[in-house]
Amino acid sequence: MPKPPPGVAERDFQAALRDLEGVVGREWLFATDEDVLLYRDGYSPLWGEAEERFPSAAVAPNSVEQVQGVVKIANQYGLPLYPISTGRNLTYGGAAPAYSGSVVVDLKRMNRILDVSARDKTCLVEPGVSYFDLYRHLRTNKIPLWIDTADPGWGGLMGNALDRGGGYTDIEFRDHFDAHCGMEVVLPTGEVVRTGMGASPQAKTGQLFKYGLGPWIDGIFSQSNFGIVTKMGFWLMQEPEAALQVSVTVPKRRDVVPLVDTLHSLMCAHTVPSQVTVASPVMAGNNPELVRLRGSGGVSDADWDRFAASAGGAPFWAATFVYYGPSKVIAAQWEHTKERLSGIAGVGFRETASYTFPLSDEQVEAVADKARYGIPSLNLFSSRSAPGAPPLEGHIDFSPMIPPHGEELIALTDYTGKVYADQGFTPSFVAGMMFHPRTMICFHAVPTFRNAADNGRTRKLFETLVRGCADRGWPIYRIHPVFQKLGMEMFGFNNGALHRLHETLKDAIDPNGIVSPGRYDIWPKRLRGSQA
Amino acid sequence: MNRFPLLALVAAGFAASTAAFAQEPPFPIAAWSRTTASAEDRGTPVERGAAVFNNWCSACHSRGPQNAPGTASLQNKYQGSVPAALQDRRDLTPDLVKFFVRNGVAMMAPLRKTEVSEADLDALAAYLTQR
DSSP, rough: OOOOOOTTTHHHHHHHHHHHHHHOOOOGOSSSSSHHTSOOOOOTTTSSSOOOOOEEEOOOSSSSHHHHHHHHHHHHHHHEEESSSSOOOTTTTTOOSTTTTTEEEEOOOOEEEEEETTTTEEEEEEETTTTHHHHHHHHHTTOOEEEEOOOOOOSSHHHHHHTTTTSSSOOOBBBTTTEEEEEEEOOTTTTTEGGGGSSSSTTTTTTOOOOSSSSSGGGSSSSSOOEEEEEEEEEEEEEOEEEEEEEESSSSSGHHHHHHHHHHHHHTTTTSOOOOOETTTTTTOHHHHHHHHHHHSSOOHHHHHHOOOOOOOSSSSEEEEEEEEOHHHHHHHHHHHHHHHSSSOOEEEEEEEEESSOOOHHHHHHHHSSGGTTTOOOOOGGGSSSTTTOOOOOEEEOOEOOOOOOHHHHHHHHHHHHHHHTTTOOOOOOEEEEEEEEEOOOEEEEOOOOSSSHHHHHHHHHHHHHHHHHHHTTBSSSOOGHHHHOOOOOOOOHHHHHHHHHHHHHHHTTTTTTTTTTGGOOOOOOGTTTTO | OOSSSGGGGGGOOOOOOOBBBTBEEEETTTTOOOOOOOOOSSSSSSHHHHHHHHIIIIIHHOOOOGHHHHHHHHHHHTTTTSSGGGGOOOOOOHHHHHHHHOOBBTTOOOOOOTTTTTTHHHHHHHHOOOO
């Protein structure tokens, strides 16, 4: 049997489990070793080590009232809880708790789509609703709205938004937390609050206006441990008349500077509506010379350009993005984009896909870049199925955020490539992903393993990257629980004033310290200083 | 968000919604209309298993490796000595199906009982082991 949470006596733990069973029923309380293993982080960088994070049990309520019941019991016995929604936040911890011994509150059974308004282009969902669920609902009912899905699309709207994930469509929707409108939260005391206009009981604008009256409080429930969110509204994208996916290429390494500057300007002018990925056809690949260059750090532009020429002359950079809207407008946007970029010598323009909507099922199946059209899929994993590709046991994401400047992208890849190489890892090439209007995220998939020795190397690499990038002005935007303490250290202005504020709020909102202790290094008073 | 930005560029196909298979309606029993708490009890175990497969497995394991990373992975692993698509396998046993659902393998994370309930797992095993 799993051990009780730290500080909870076995007898009290057993009593608490009986009470939890009384709330959710025997079928939905999980307290055997076998059950608890289902909540293990399959990509844990601590796999099999004493510090690996395990829950003591899991409980799966099916209603707000049951969530309240669970919270009440947790307060009574001092049980640490760890709510998850769909539990698919892999690479950022999966379903495993930040604090070992927590009881996972698995909200997957709360998977109801409570409302979709085709007229207002909004939805209201419970935590367990997945991207696939809502997508299928819209397709089945022929509702001309799009979701904005994460990629891979196996997670859900609420969890991804609360951890501040993102997607690929129009700017209004692809910052998932920004696209939410109104939430319902069970506070650690058991009280239920609704935010925004939803706090006005008869309001007809709960999913239409975010702020309500008074301070806008929603933000404190993201990446936090201040409550269990049980409903969230989201704005959905109106299905456009058409879409055009394009690729803009530039020949030389330093061309990325005007390329990104111009695309950023076009994005801010709402001429380029979608997420933009700036990748390098030259730097991607596994030939030994290329890998050596990626890991060298500081290879000159001239040397990179010579390598590109010797390797077949592929354009050094390719930017991929999509226009959505009426065909005539798209044509004008594309023409304007080409005019703006025409000053880069050797620039190339290519239309890679065009669609008019709605798509038939067969057309949906044929879409290559599904997330850009709000279609959830797991196709991302196809990259792991290439012939000869080594089986990957898992990875965690290192996700620094940089300004939308080409020279920063070059500097980042120079730096992280060398860190990888110096520590014996194959330096991966990293693209600049313009999810947000004024930054780029540069994901690095750091491999994890099923043995302590290799994971020790991984953890050292990860810590070096976190610290080194923060020192260079590129802190991360999101991080795996094993590294959340380290991550928050990077946000230590004024001797950790922000962290102290988080914990001041924690003490006020969660006086018994029961919800997600340790998540993003926010600890309740009773556990503060007790962990490494 | 996309975590393999370059590799994602080669991804193609869609597997979740439209498997062309007689026992799989395009969008069977979407989760929005139910909760896992009220287990599906409609149809035979095999019919219910088909719905579970479509809901939870087909995005990776439908027919056609170009559309399904799990199928592509099994093609690489077995090199055609057994069919790559799980629906075409005739050597699966209920215990084997249940093992991989609950334990995962490589990139595949386990599915919890709140995702695929024990009753749904029995049905899925029945579906994938029908002869």
